Amino acid sequence: MSAHSVEHIKQDSARLRGTLLESLANPITGALADGDQTLIKYHGSYQQDDRDIREERRRQKLEPDYSFMIRTRTPGGVVTPAQWLKLDAIATTYAERGLRITTRQAFQFHGVIKTRLKPTMQAINAALIDTLAACGDVNRNVVVAANPLLSPVHATVHAQAAALSERLLPNTRAYYEIWLDEEKVAGSGEETEPVYGETYLPRKFKIAFAIPPTNDADVFANDLGLIAIIEGDEVVGYNVSVGGGMGATHGDAETYPRLADVIGFIAPEQLFDVALAVITTQRDFGNRAVRKRARLKYTIDDRGIDWFKDEVERRAGFPLGPARPFAFDHNGDRFGWREGSDGHCHLTLRIPAGRIVDNDDVKHLSGLREIAKVHEGEFRMTPNQNLVIAGVPAGQRERIDALVREYALDAHVGASGLRLNALACVSLPTCGLAMAEAERYLPELLDKAETLLARHGLFDAPIHLRISGCPNGCSRPYLGEIALVGKASGRYNLMLGADHRGQRLNVLHRENIDETAILAELDTLFARYANERESAAQHFGDFLVAAGIVTPPVPTPRPGIAIEVIP
Ligand code: SRM
Ligand code: SF4
Numbered sequence: 001m002s003a004h005s006v007e008h009i010k011q012d013s014a015r016l017r018g019t020l021l022e023s024l025a026n027p028i029t030g031a032l033a034d035g036d037q038t039l040i041k042y043h044g045s046y047q048q049d050d051r052d053i054r055e056e057r058r059r060q061k062l063e064p065d066y067s068f069m070i071r072t073r074t075p076g077g078v079v080t081p082a083q084w085l086k087l088d089a090i091a092t093t094y095a096e097r098g099l100r101i102t103t104r105q106a107f108q109f110h111g112v113i114k115t116r117l118k119p120t121m122q123a124i125n126a127a128l129i130d131t132l133a134a135c136g137d138v139n140r141n142v143v144v145a146a147n148p149l150l151s152p153v154h155a156t157v158h159a160q161a162a163a164l165s166e167r168l169l170p171n172t173r174a175y176y177e178i179w180l181d182e183e184k185v186a187g188s189g190e191e192t193e194p195v196y197g198e199t200y201l202p203r204k205f206k207i208a209f210a211i212p213p214t215n216d217a218d219v220f221a222n223d224l225g226l227i228a229i230i231e232g233d234e235v236v237g238y239n240v241s242v243g244g245g246m247g248a249t250h251g252d253a254e255t256y257p258r259l260a261d262v263i264g265f266i267a268p269e270q271l272f273d274v275a276l277a278v279i280t281t282q283r284d285f286g287n288r289a290v291r292k293r294a295r296l297k298y299t300i301d302d303r304g305i306d307w308f309k310d311e312v313e314r315r316a317g318f319p320l321g322p323a324r325p326f327a328f329d330h331n332g333d334r335f336g337w338r339e340g341s342d343g344h345c346h347l348t349l350r351i352p353a354g355r356i357v358d359n360d361d362v363k364h365l366s367g368l369r370e371i372a373k374v375h376e377g378e379f380r381m382t383p384n385q386n387l388v389i390a391g392v393p394a395g396q397r398e399r400i401d402a403l404v405r406e407y408a409l410d411a412h413v414g415a416s417g418l419r420l421n422a423l424a425c426v427s428l429p430t431c432g433l434a435m436a437e438a439e440r441y442l443p444e445l446l447d448k449a450e451t452l453l454a455r456h457g458l459f460d461a462p463i464h465l466r467i468s469g470c471p472n473g474c475s476r477p478y479l480g481e482i483a484l485v486g487k488a489s490g491r492y493n494l495m496l497g498a499d500h501r502g503q504r505l506n507v508l509h510r511e512n513i514d515e516t517a518i519l520a521e522l523d524t525l526f527a528r529y530a531n532e533r534e535s536a537a538q539h540f541g542d543f544l545v546a547a548g549i550v551t552p553p554v555p556t557p558r559p560g561i562a563i564e565v566i567p
Contacts, residue, residue: 001289009035010137010199014189015172016042024178030066030114042138042200043175044131045070045117048110052429067096068117069430070109071134072124075165076144076158076209077105077381079129081372084379086127088369094120098365101354103423103475104206105381106134106141110430121179132175137201139168139279143208143217145228146382147334147348152341153211156235157228160271161209167272168207168279170196195279202286203294205279206245208383209238215328215502217383220244220259221476223296224278229265229324237267239323242278242308243300246473249292250487257478257505258297263309264320277315281308331479331502332421332464333384335412337397344377345397347389349404350412353424353439354385367407374399384423416450417462423476427469427486434469436486442467445484445515452523456530463540464500467492478505481541482522487512494518496525497550500539507550525549 009018018039023032032040037047049064057064072087079087087107091099096111112120124131134141142165144158171193176182185191193200210219211228219225225241244260266274278296285303287294300308313319335348351364358365368387372379377391392400404410412420425431427438445467453459466480477483477495479502484492491512498506510521525544533543544550 003288004291004294006038006137006291007199007288009038013039014174015191015193015198016170016174017172017178017189020174020178024114024117029063031063032114040068042133042136042170043121043179044073044134045112045121046135046432048430048432050111050429051432051434067111067113067430070095070112070117070120070124070131071102071141072107072129072131073134073141073165074106074129074381075142075162077101077146077383078158079379079381081375081377081379083127083129084372085369086123087129088365088372090120090123090127091365094123098355098357100426101351101356101381101385101387103354103383103385103425104141104143105146105383107381108426110426118179125180130175133169135204137203137205138170138196139165139201139205139207141165143206143222143383145209145211145214145217146380146388147211147214147216147338147346152233153228153230153235157209157211160235160268161207161226164207164271164275168195168275170200195276195283197283199288201279201283202288203291203296205282205296207275210328212326213329215331216333218331218476218479218502220502221246221257221479222260223282224275225260225262226271227262227326229326235268237265237321237324238271239265239326240274240278240320242312243297243305245295245297246476246478247295248471248473248478250471250493252292255292257473258301259503259505260297261300261305262323263305263312265322265324266320270316270318273316273318274312274320277312280315281311285311328501328503330500332462332500333382333386335386335420340391343394344390345392345394346380347392347397347400347404348382348412349387349389349409350415350420351385351387352411352422353426353442354381355439356387363407364409367403367409370407371400371403371409374403416446416453416459418449418453418465419446421462421464422446422466423480424467425469425474431469433472434486435488436469436484436490436492438467438469438475438484438486448515448519449522452519452526455523456526458526458530461529461536461540462500464498480506481539481544484518490514492518494521496541497544497552498541500541504541504545504552506541507552509550 023036046069095109100108144161206222207224208217208219208222209226210217221244226238241260241262246257248255282296380388424438424442427434464481466475466477467484468477469486483495494510495506496509
């Protein structure tokens with residue numbers, strides 16, 4: 001089979017330069033040349049258009065209302081208050097719709113027009129944050145368990161994850177030449193890319209670090225997962241998991257969400273060698289003809305996990321140790337104040353769908369700006385689109401609390417369990433792949449679902465709800481106890497029955513249904529859950545499985561990799 005056209009674009013790009021400079025300078029259109037639309041992703045940006053007015057503009061014979069999304073590379077999602085203020089200023093000056101926290105601990109800016117792309121990139125870099133490799137067929141932003149500083153190991157794991165992120169950056173100077181006016185290197189495009197080669201990876205690649213018992217990172221949804229094994233106050237190493245991914249295509253059985261397999265244990269000093277072995281195996285054996293089948297999960301399923309493990313060990317130059325026991329107890333966030341091992345306090349705030357804006361209803365951007373002006377610690381984004389005001393000295397808590405109340409940032413107080421555990425992807429109007437609303441629909445759906453929950457005495461039940469506007473799964477919907485996956489305007493597949501720890505995928509329950517049918521179905525299921533569950537401690541997803549309402553597929557036994565993941 002011949003290589004996909006994207007492979008040729010990469011190959012001919014002179015290490016991700018393409019004709020980006022010419023495209024940016026072209027005053028005739030708000031868009032980039034076709035190939036450059038692919039290449040700009042590696043620089044952390046996507047060309048988009050406002051889908052709310054796409055049809056109207058077509059009727060008026062105008063080109064679509066093009067603008068760009070920019071995504072940061074912020075390993076583990078940590079920024080200082082000074083950086084926060086700069087990001088806020090960038091959002092206010094150059095973008096629309098404020099700051100958006102993503103499901104991988106990054107920020108996104110939406111609605112940046114072409115002529116403002118370069119100043120925006122420069123301003124982001126001036127804040128000592130970059131966007132390199134935030135998108136594209138490379139290793140993306142590395143996710144790290146967010147609940148920070150609760151024990152000394154968090155700092156160690158975060159440092160190792162940040163170092164790995166740096167070492168896996170592409171070598172090309174294209175980013176610095178195009179956006180930061182760095183002088184062109186002689187023979188531009190000939191820098192070596194020892195990790196990626198000249199056609200980079202067959203597809204995006206994602207790494208997450210989890211710290212049991214918390215699986216807020218949804219580690220098994222990643223191509224490569226590192227599960228910290230802790231003895232005393234020390235990270236003695238990591239269990240390695242491979243082959244996770246969420247993306248699927250409606251009606252195409254060749255594509256599916258898949259949870260990663262745990263294949264062994266490594267010491268911290270083996271981290272880079274193993275990551276490199278996993279990535280280069282995928283680089284050399286991943287499918288470069290069919291992009292829908294190009295993620296690592298398919299390489300593993302096509303060739304077998306035993307083959308994959310052998311190849312990784314051969315490349316790393318040492319065998320992986322037997323996986324160590326570990327146990328996760330939840331995969332969402334825990335809200336409110338918590339005290340860390342160093343005596344500092346951390347406040348986790350619920351940010352609905354990660355969107356931080358000022359509008360007629362809320363002034364969250366202003367509120368966090370005021371907090372950043374007085375905060376002495378850090379801001380940490382969680383992998384669930386929420387925000388931790390981290391490292392607050394005990395004496396400053398009251399001041400932060402007052403600002404949180406003043407700007408109504410205390411959405412977690414008195415919120416239903418469903419609301420606290422709800423994720424929604426961006427979807428319309430910016431996402432070019434969206435089939436149904438997600439972020440914009442979440443508030444309305446939550447209000448209606450909460451009425452049902454209250455009726456059944458389940459207001460506080462911590463049920464995980466995830467909405468994605470299409471089956472690509474950016475809110476990791478296949479790990480939701482309840483998930484809506486967009487099919488068409490106002491219509492969703494209702495998926496049910498994932499667990500509460502990110503270790504069991506849900507299954508399709510009803511296909512292509514509208515809100516009335518969704519709410520009717522949930523009403524019936526909530527009634528049964530309230531009346532028939534073993535105890536209040538039994539989670540909704542587990543109840544659905546125990547009651548036989550959904551039947552998850554039996555995991556395929558994988559000989560030779562007999563790891564007990566579920567405690
Ligand atoms: Fe995603 C594509 C948004 C996390 C799987 N994702 C997109 C694009 C860029 C649409 C596009 O290709 O044109 C979306 C931009 C929307 C917009 O307007 O901003 C988009 N993805 C997001 C974010 C912002 C969702 C959010 O609400 O927070 C997340 C950004 C993460 C980051 O900071 O890097 C985001 N995307 C994810 C996740 C979750 C995760 O990684 O934990 C997944 C599922 C895990 C996985 O990768 O398997 C995910 N996004 C996809 C896919 C399906 C990939 C596949 O293997 O099939 C696509 C489509 C594609 O790549 O072709 C996609
Ligand atoms: Fe867009 Fe689909 Fe991802 Fe939602 S899940 S952001 S609709 S690609």
